[in-house]
Structures are given as C-alpha cells and as structure tokens.
Amino acid sequence: MLVLGIEGTAWNLSASVVDENDVIVQVSDQYVPSSGGIHPREAAQHHSSKISGVLKKVFNSVDPESIDGVAFSIGPGMGPCLRVVATAGRAISLALDVPLVGVNHCVAHIEAGMWKTDAVDPVILYASGGNSQVISRRGNYYRVFGETLDIGIGNALDKLGREMGLSHPGGPKIEKLAREGKRYHSLPYSVKGMDFSFSGLVTSAKTLLQKGIKREDLCFSFQETAFSMLVEVTERAMAYLDKDEVLLVGGVGANSRLRQMLSVMCSDRSARFHCPPDHLMGDNGAMIAHTGMKMLTHGLKTDIESSKVKPDYRVDEVEIPW
Amino acid sequence: MVIRGAEAEVEVLEDRVIKRRREKKYRIKVLDEMIRKKRTRMEARIISQARRAGVATPIIYDVTGDTIVMERIRGELLRNCINEELSRAVGENVAILHENRIIHGDLTPKNILVTDSGLYFIDFGLAFFDERIEPMGMDLHVYFESLKADFDNHIELRLAFLEGYSGFSRYSQVVRRVEEIEERGRYRA
CATH class of the missing domain: 1.10.510.10 (Transferase(Phosphotransferase) domain 1)
Structure with a gap:
C-alpha cells in the first residue's frame, strides 16, 4: 500500500509517500520569514506557490497511479496554511480517485515516533513551536497530562532569538550559543502541577539581555531553565502513570541538550529513551502519510464535505482504533 | 520501605517519614540545588500552616536542607x-x-x-x-x-x-x- 501525505501546518511544506515499512520519498520546502516570526498569510502564500513543485518532485519518483490514498494534515495549525494543504489533498484525491483522510498533526508526530522506534507504551514529550505537551495513551485516546499554559517552547526560543537579533528559527542558533555559556543566571522556573509556562521566562530573559549579560550565558540559562521544566513534568508523568519509556517528538526534539537531559533522567530511573530519526522529528509529510495509512486500514476516511480544516484540533479529541 | 517518587525519596519508618528531595542529574547543579532547597523550606512551612488552618497534614519533626522529617500517616x-x-x-x-x-x-x-x-x-x-x-x-x-x-x-x-x-x-x-x-x-x- 502506498499513501501520499501532505504537511503544511506552519512553516514547513512537506509531501511524502510511504509504504507499510518505510519512507519512499519526502520532499520539503521551508518558508523563511523576511523578518520577524512566521506570518500566517505569508506562510500560506509560500505553500501555495511551492506545492505543485513539491508534488511534482514526489511524483518524479513515485507513479501517481500507484497511490492508494491521500492524507493531509487537517490541524492543529495556522488556518491559511492548513487550507492550502487541504485544497491540494482534495484535488489529488479526486484526480486519482483514491480515498482522502484528514490527519491530526500531533497524532502524526506521535505515530511517526512509534513507527520508527521500539517504544511500546511511552510518556510522550511533544516539543515544537506551537505545542508543548506531555502525553500518554490511555484506552483509545492520547491523553494530555501536562502542557504549556501560554506559548510553546519553540515559540519561546524564537521570541528570545528575535530579541537577540537572530534570524528565524532562533532555536538552533540559541542551542549553539548556549554551548559556550558557563554562568547560570536565575530565570523563573514555572511548573504548576503537570503544567508549565514560558512567557514569564521570555520576559525575564529580555530584561537580562537589556542589562547586557553575555549572550552565551543568557542562551545557556534559558535552555537549562526551560528544558528542566519540560523534563521535570515528563518525569512526573512517568511516576504518576508507572511508565518506563519516554518518546520525544516535535521540532524542538532536534535540540541535543534536551535529548541529553531526557536520556539522563531516563537512565536515572532505569527507563528507556526513544527519539525518531531526524527526517521524522520536525514537521514532515511522512508522518502524515504513515498515520493516514493506519487510519485508512482501519476504515477511517474523510469525505470532501467534512474535510474542513481544524486549526484548534486537539490530540485528545482523536479516537485511535489501533 | 523507601518510595522513590519523581521529586523526592520518601523513607517510611515505623513512626515517621523522611522525605529527601532527590538530586536531579539532568539539571545543572546550581539550578538543581536552588530548586530543591527552596521547595523543601516552602513545603515544611505550608504543611504546618495547613494543619493550623484545619486541613489534616502530618506533623513536622525536623527540616534540614533538602530533608523533612514528619509524622507517619497510615491510610x-x-x-x-x-x-x-x-x-x-x-x-x-x-x-x-x-x-x-x-x-x-x-x-x-x-x-x-x-x-x-x-x-x-x-x-x-x-x-x-x-x-x-x-x-x-x-x-x-x-x-x-x-x-x-x-x-x-x-x-x-x-x-x-x-x-x-x-x-x-x-x-x-x-x-x-x-x-x-x-x-x-x-x-x-
């Protein structure tokens, strides 16, 4: 079985074809803001101008006639971006006369991780630009045990990056600077039960920046504080749920310091730490294709009439039949 | 009996409980010590305040650094x-x-x-x-x-x-x- 997946909830437009075992092809094109952060309309314009080129490249390596289904990310994400992706999905599904399936973006991140790691029943840390959640499976649903009360960790890193004059995305540049940082400056550590928040951290970091502390030290302090919060809540969920596995997914999962902290925490409690390969870590078409395939094989498809995008779609709204 | 929670190690003895906040190796030392000390002190204060207000909590026997010794509750x-x-x-x-x-x-x-x-x-x-x-x-x-x-x-x-x-x-x-x-x-x- 071959399924085409299209992802474009935020800045990365990506299309991929997968079979049961692996990714056959994946083509991506990223929107780069001319200045500042992601502008939803500009990102959507980027997606609509690039989507035919991206799909053409995909169909250069896979014959469109061999596709058995089309999956697209239906949400959560930026409305204008989602609509571009949905339109493309509907058109291809009609043209090829194959079923269409709308995939929850967060579920897709998790399923890609479950696909390409040995994780069985993990606590999931989903760390990306717009989302930061600690999730675990219970029955036929993914349950959210803790989440950010304001902005996502990636968004927080990007805000700090912009404040420091770094280009989007700020995260990888902050990670690099943080490696040279030595001195820890105290920043608000905000964990409330299972939830956490980052906006106070961003505000305090701005104040420290204006005071002129070393940029390397600021990035170091910011990462240590923010990631400690994420790891702490992940560990609390493991203790609460008696689970001994962690799966890290989402774009910020590429950060090596976050990975290191999670793996130290896991080995400290004799737990296992999993994280999918890089091409399945950030937003990507393959995770949508893979999840779409699972949905289709379980008889779930999306009629054109009900394929309206869901910008606020939550991971815990989706029934998981597998 | 020792219970290892995410946050603390709780040693349950016959008549008392010793709660020690565990060192978190994933955190840098300076941040880790700051968090553990602050939380230990705050916890001891609040347990006794709550008790005075009429919410049943264990009696505190001793507080030092990252450790609280308190009454054992059976339930x-x-x-x-x-x-x-x-x-x-x-x-x-x-x-x-x-x-x-x-x-x-x-x-x-x-x-x-x-x-x-x-x-x-x-x-x-x-x-x-x-x-x-x-x-x-x-x-x-x-x-x-x-x-x-x-x-x-x-x-x-x-x-x-x-x-x-x-x-x-x-x-x-x-x-x-x-x-x-x-x-x-x-x-x-």
Whole structure:
C-alpha cells in the first residue's frame, strides 16, 4: 500500500509517500520569514506557490497511479496554511480517485515516533513551536497530562532569538550559543502541577539581555531553565502513570541538550529513551502519510464535505482504533 | 520501605517519614540545588500552616536542607478508593487551603491518604502561598485533569468536588477561571 501525505501546518511544506515499512520519498520546502516570526498569510502564500513543485518532485519518483490514498494534515495549525494543504489533498484525491483522510498533526508526530522506534507504551514529550505537551495513551485516546499554559517552547526560543537579533528559527542558533555559556543566571522556573509556562521566562530573559549579560550565558540559562521544566513534568508523568519509556517528538526534539537531559533522567530511573530519526522529528509529510495509512486500514476516511480544516484540533479529541 | 517518587525519596519508618528531595542529574547543579532547597523550606512551612488552618497534614519533626522529617500517616491512597463522597471532601479541604492562601500545586488523588479519621494531605512538594484567583484555578484544573486521566466517572467526581468546594468565598470566580484555563491550554494558531 502506498499513501501520499501532505504537511503544511506552519512553516514547513512537506509531501511524502510511504509504504507499510518505510519512507519512499519526502520532499520539503521551508518558508523563511523576511523578518520577524512566521506570518500566517505569508506562510500560506509560500505553500501555495511551492506545492505543485513539491508534488511534482514526489511524483518524479513515485507513479501517481500507484497511490492508494491521500492524507493531509487537517490541524492543529495556522488556518491559511492548513487550507492550502487541504485544497491540494482534495484535488489529488479526486484526480486519482483514491480515498482522502484528514490527519491530526500531533497524532502524526506521535505515530511517526512509534513507527520508527521500539517504544511500546511511552510518556510522550511533544516539543515544537506551537505545542508543548506531555502525553500518554490511555484506552483509545492520547491523553494530555501536562502542557504549556501560554506559548510553546519553540515559540519561546524564537521570541528570545528575535530579541537577540537572530534570524528565524532562533532555536538552533540559541542551542549553539548556549554551548559556550558557563554562568547560570536565575530565570523563573514555572511548573504548576503537570503544567508549565514560558512567557514569564521570555520576559525575564529580555530584561537580562537589556542589562547586557553575555549572550552565551543568557542562551545557556534559558535552555537549562526551560528544558528542566519540560523534563521535570515528563518525569512526573512517568511516576504518576508507572511508565518506563519516554518518546520525544516535535521540532524542538532536534535540540541535543534536551535529548541529553531526557536520556539522563531516563537512565536515572532505569527507563528507556526513544527519539525518531531526524527526517521524522520536525514537521514532515511522512508522518502524515504513515498515520493516514493506519487510519485508512482501519476504515477511517474523510469525505470532501467534512474535510474542513481544524486549526484548534486537539490530540485528545482523536479516537485511535489501533 | 523507601518510595522513590519523581521529586523526592520518601523513607517510611515505623513512626515517621523522611522525605529527601532527590538530586536531579539532568539539571545543572546550581539550578538543581536552588530548586530543591527552596521547595523543601516552602513545603515544611505550608504543611504546618495547613494543619493550623484545619486541613489534616502530618506533623513536622525536623527540616534540614533538602530533608523533612514528619509524622507517619497510615491510610489508603485516595487514587485507589476514590468515590464521589471522598471527592466532595477533597473540595471542602481545598476550600480551606485556598481560604488560607495556600496553593497546593499538585492536587492529584496520589497525594492524599484516606484514613479512619478522614482525608490527609501528605504531599505539599509543589505548594506555595498566593492569593490570586489564577493559581487557585490551576489547582482545580490539575485535579480535574488527573481525574480525567485516571477515572471513567471523572465528570461525577468533578461535580462532587465542586459541591465540597462551593463553601469557598471566591468559589464562582475560581470556577470561571478554571473554564478560562481549560480554553487557554488549547492550541492557538
């Protein structure tokens, strides 16, 4: 079985074809803001101008006639971006006369991780630009045990990056600077039960920046504080749920310091730490294709009439039949 | 018997319990020590304050650095025996805590014991003092989320809690805030 997946909830437009075992092809094109952060309309314009080129490249390596289904990310994400992706999905599904399936973006991140790691029943840390959640499976649903009360960790890193004059995305540049940082400056550590928040951290970091502390030290302090919060809540969920596995997914999962902290925490409690390969870590078409395939094989498809995008779609709204 | 929680190591002896905040190797030392000391001191203060306010908590025997020694309470974890009546009693107790500006910070059925003489609140590891509506709403939010995560009758348990909590002078403000918090946690594009 071959399924085409299209992802474009935020800045990365990506299309991929997968079979049961692996990714056959994946083509991506990223929107780069001319200045500042992601502008939803500009990102959507980027997606609509690039989507035919991206799909053409995909169909250069896979014959469109061999596709058995089309999956697209239906949400959560930026409305204008989602609509571009949905339109493309509907058109291809009609043209090829194959079923269409709308995939929850967060579920897709998790399923890609479950696909390409040995994780069985993990606590999931989903760390990306717009989302930061600690999730675990219970029955036929993914349950959210803790989440950010304001902005996502990636968004927080990007805000700090912009404040420091770094280009989007700020995260990888902050990670690099943080490696040279030595001195820890105290920043608000905000964990409330299972939830956490980052906006106070961003505000305090701005104040420290204006005071002129070393940029390397600021990035170091910011990462240590923010990631400690994420790891702490992940560990609390493991203790609460008696689970001994962690799966890290989402774009910020590429950060090596976050990975290191999670793996130290896991080995400290004799737990296992999993994280999918890089091409399945950030937003990507393959995770949508893979999840779409699972949905289709379980008889779930999306009629054109009900394929309206869901910008606020939550991971815990989706029934998981597998 | 030693219980290793996420946050602390709890050694349960015949007549007392020793709670030591564990070093977290994933955190840098300076941040780790700061967090552990601060939380230990705050926890001891709050356990005794809550007790004076009329919420059953263990008696504190000693506090040093990252360690608290306290009375041993014998009972069943609320998580293993929760019902609507007990959830109502949780609400009554939380109303007293909030009336006294105590925010629990980790209000789940795993942190409460059921004894012959009623509920005991045994873990104030993440508690703090605050008189704002926001953190009170957070307490309820955390409790409701943990009910939702663990019990199929979570709606009934939530309603029972609210009955018990309704004695709190700022009840309606807090409940309105909980609804806002539930909205806010959602993804915004």
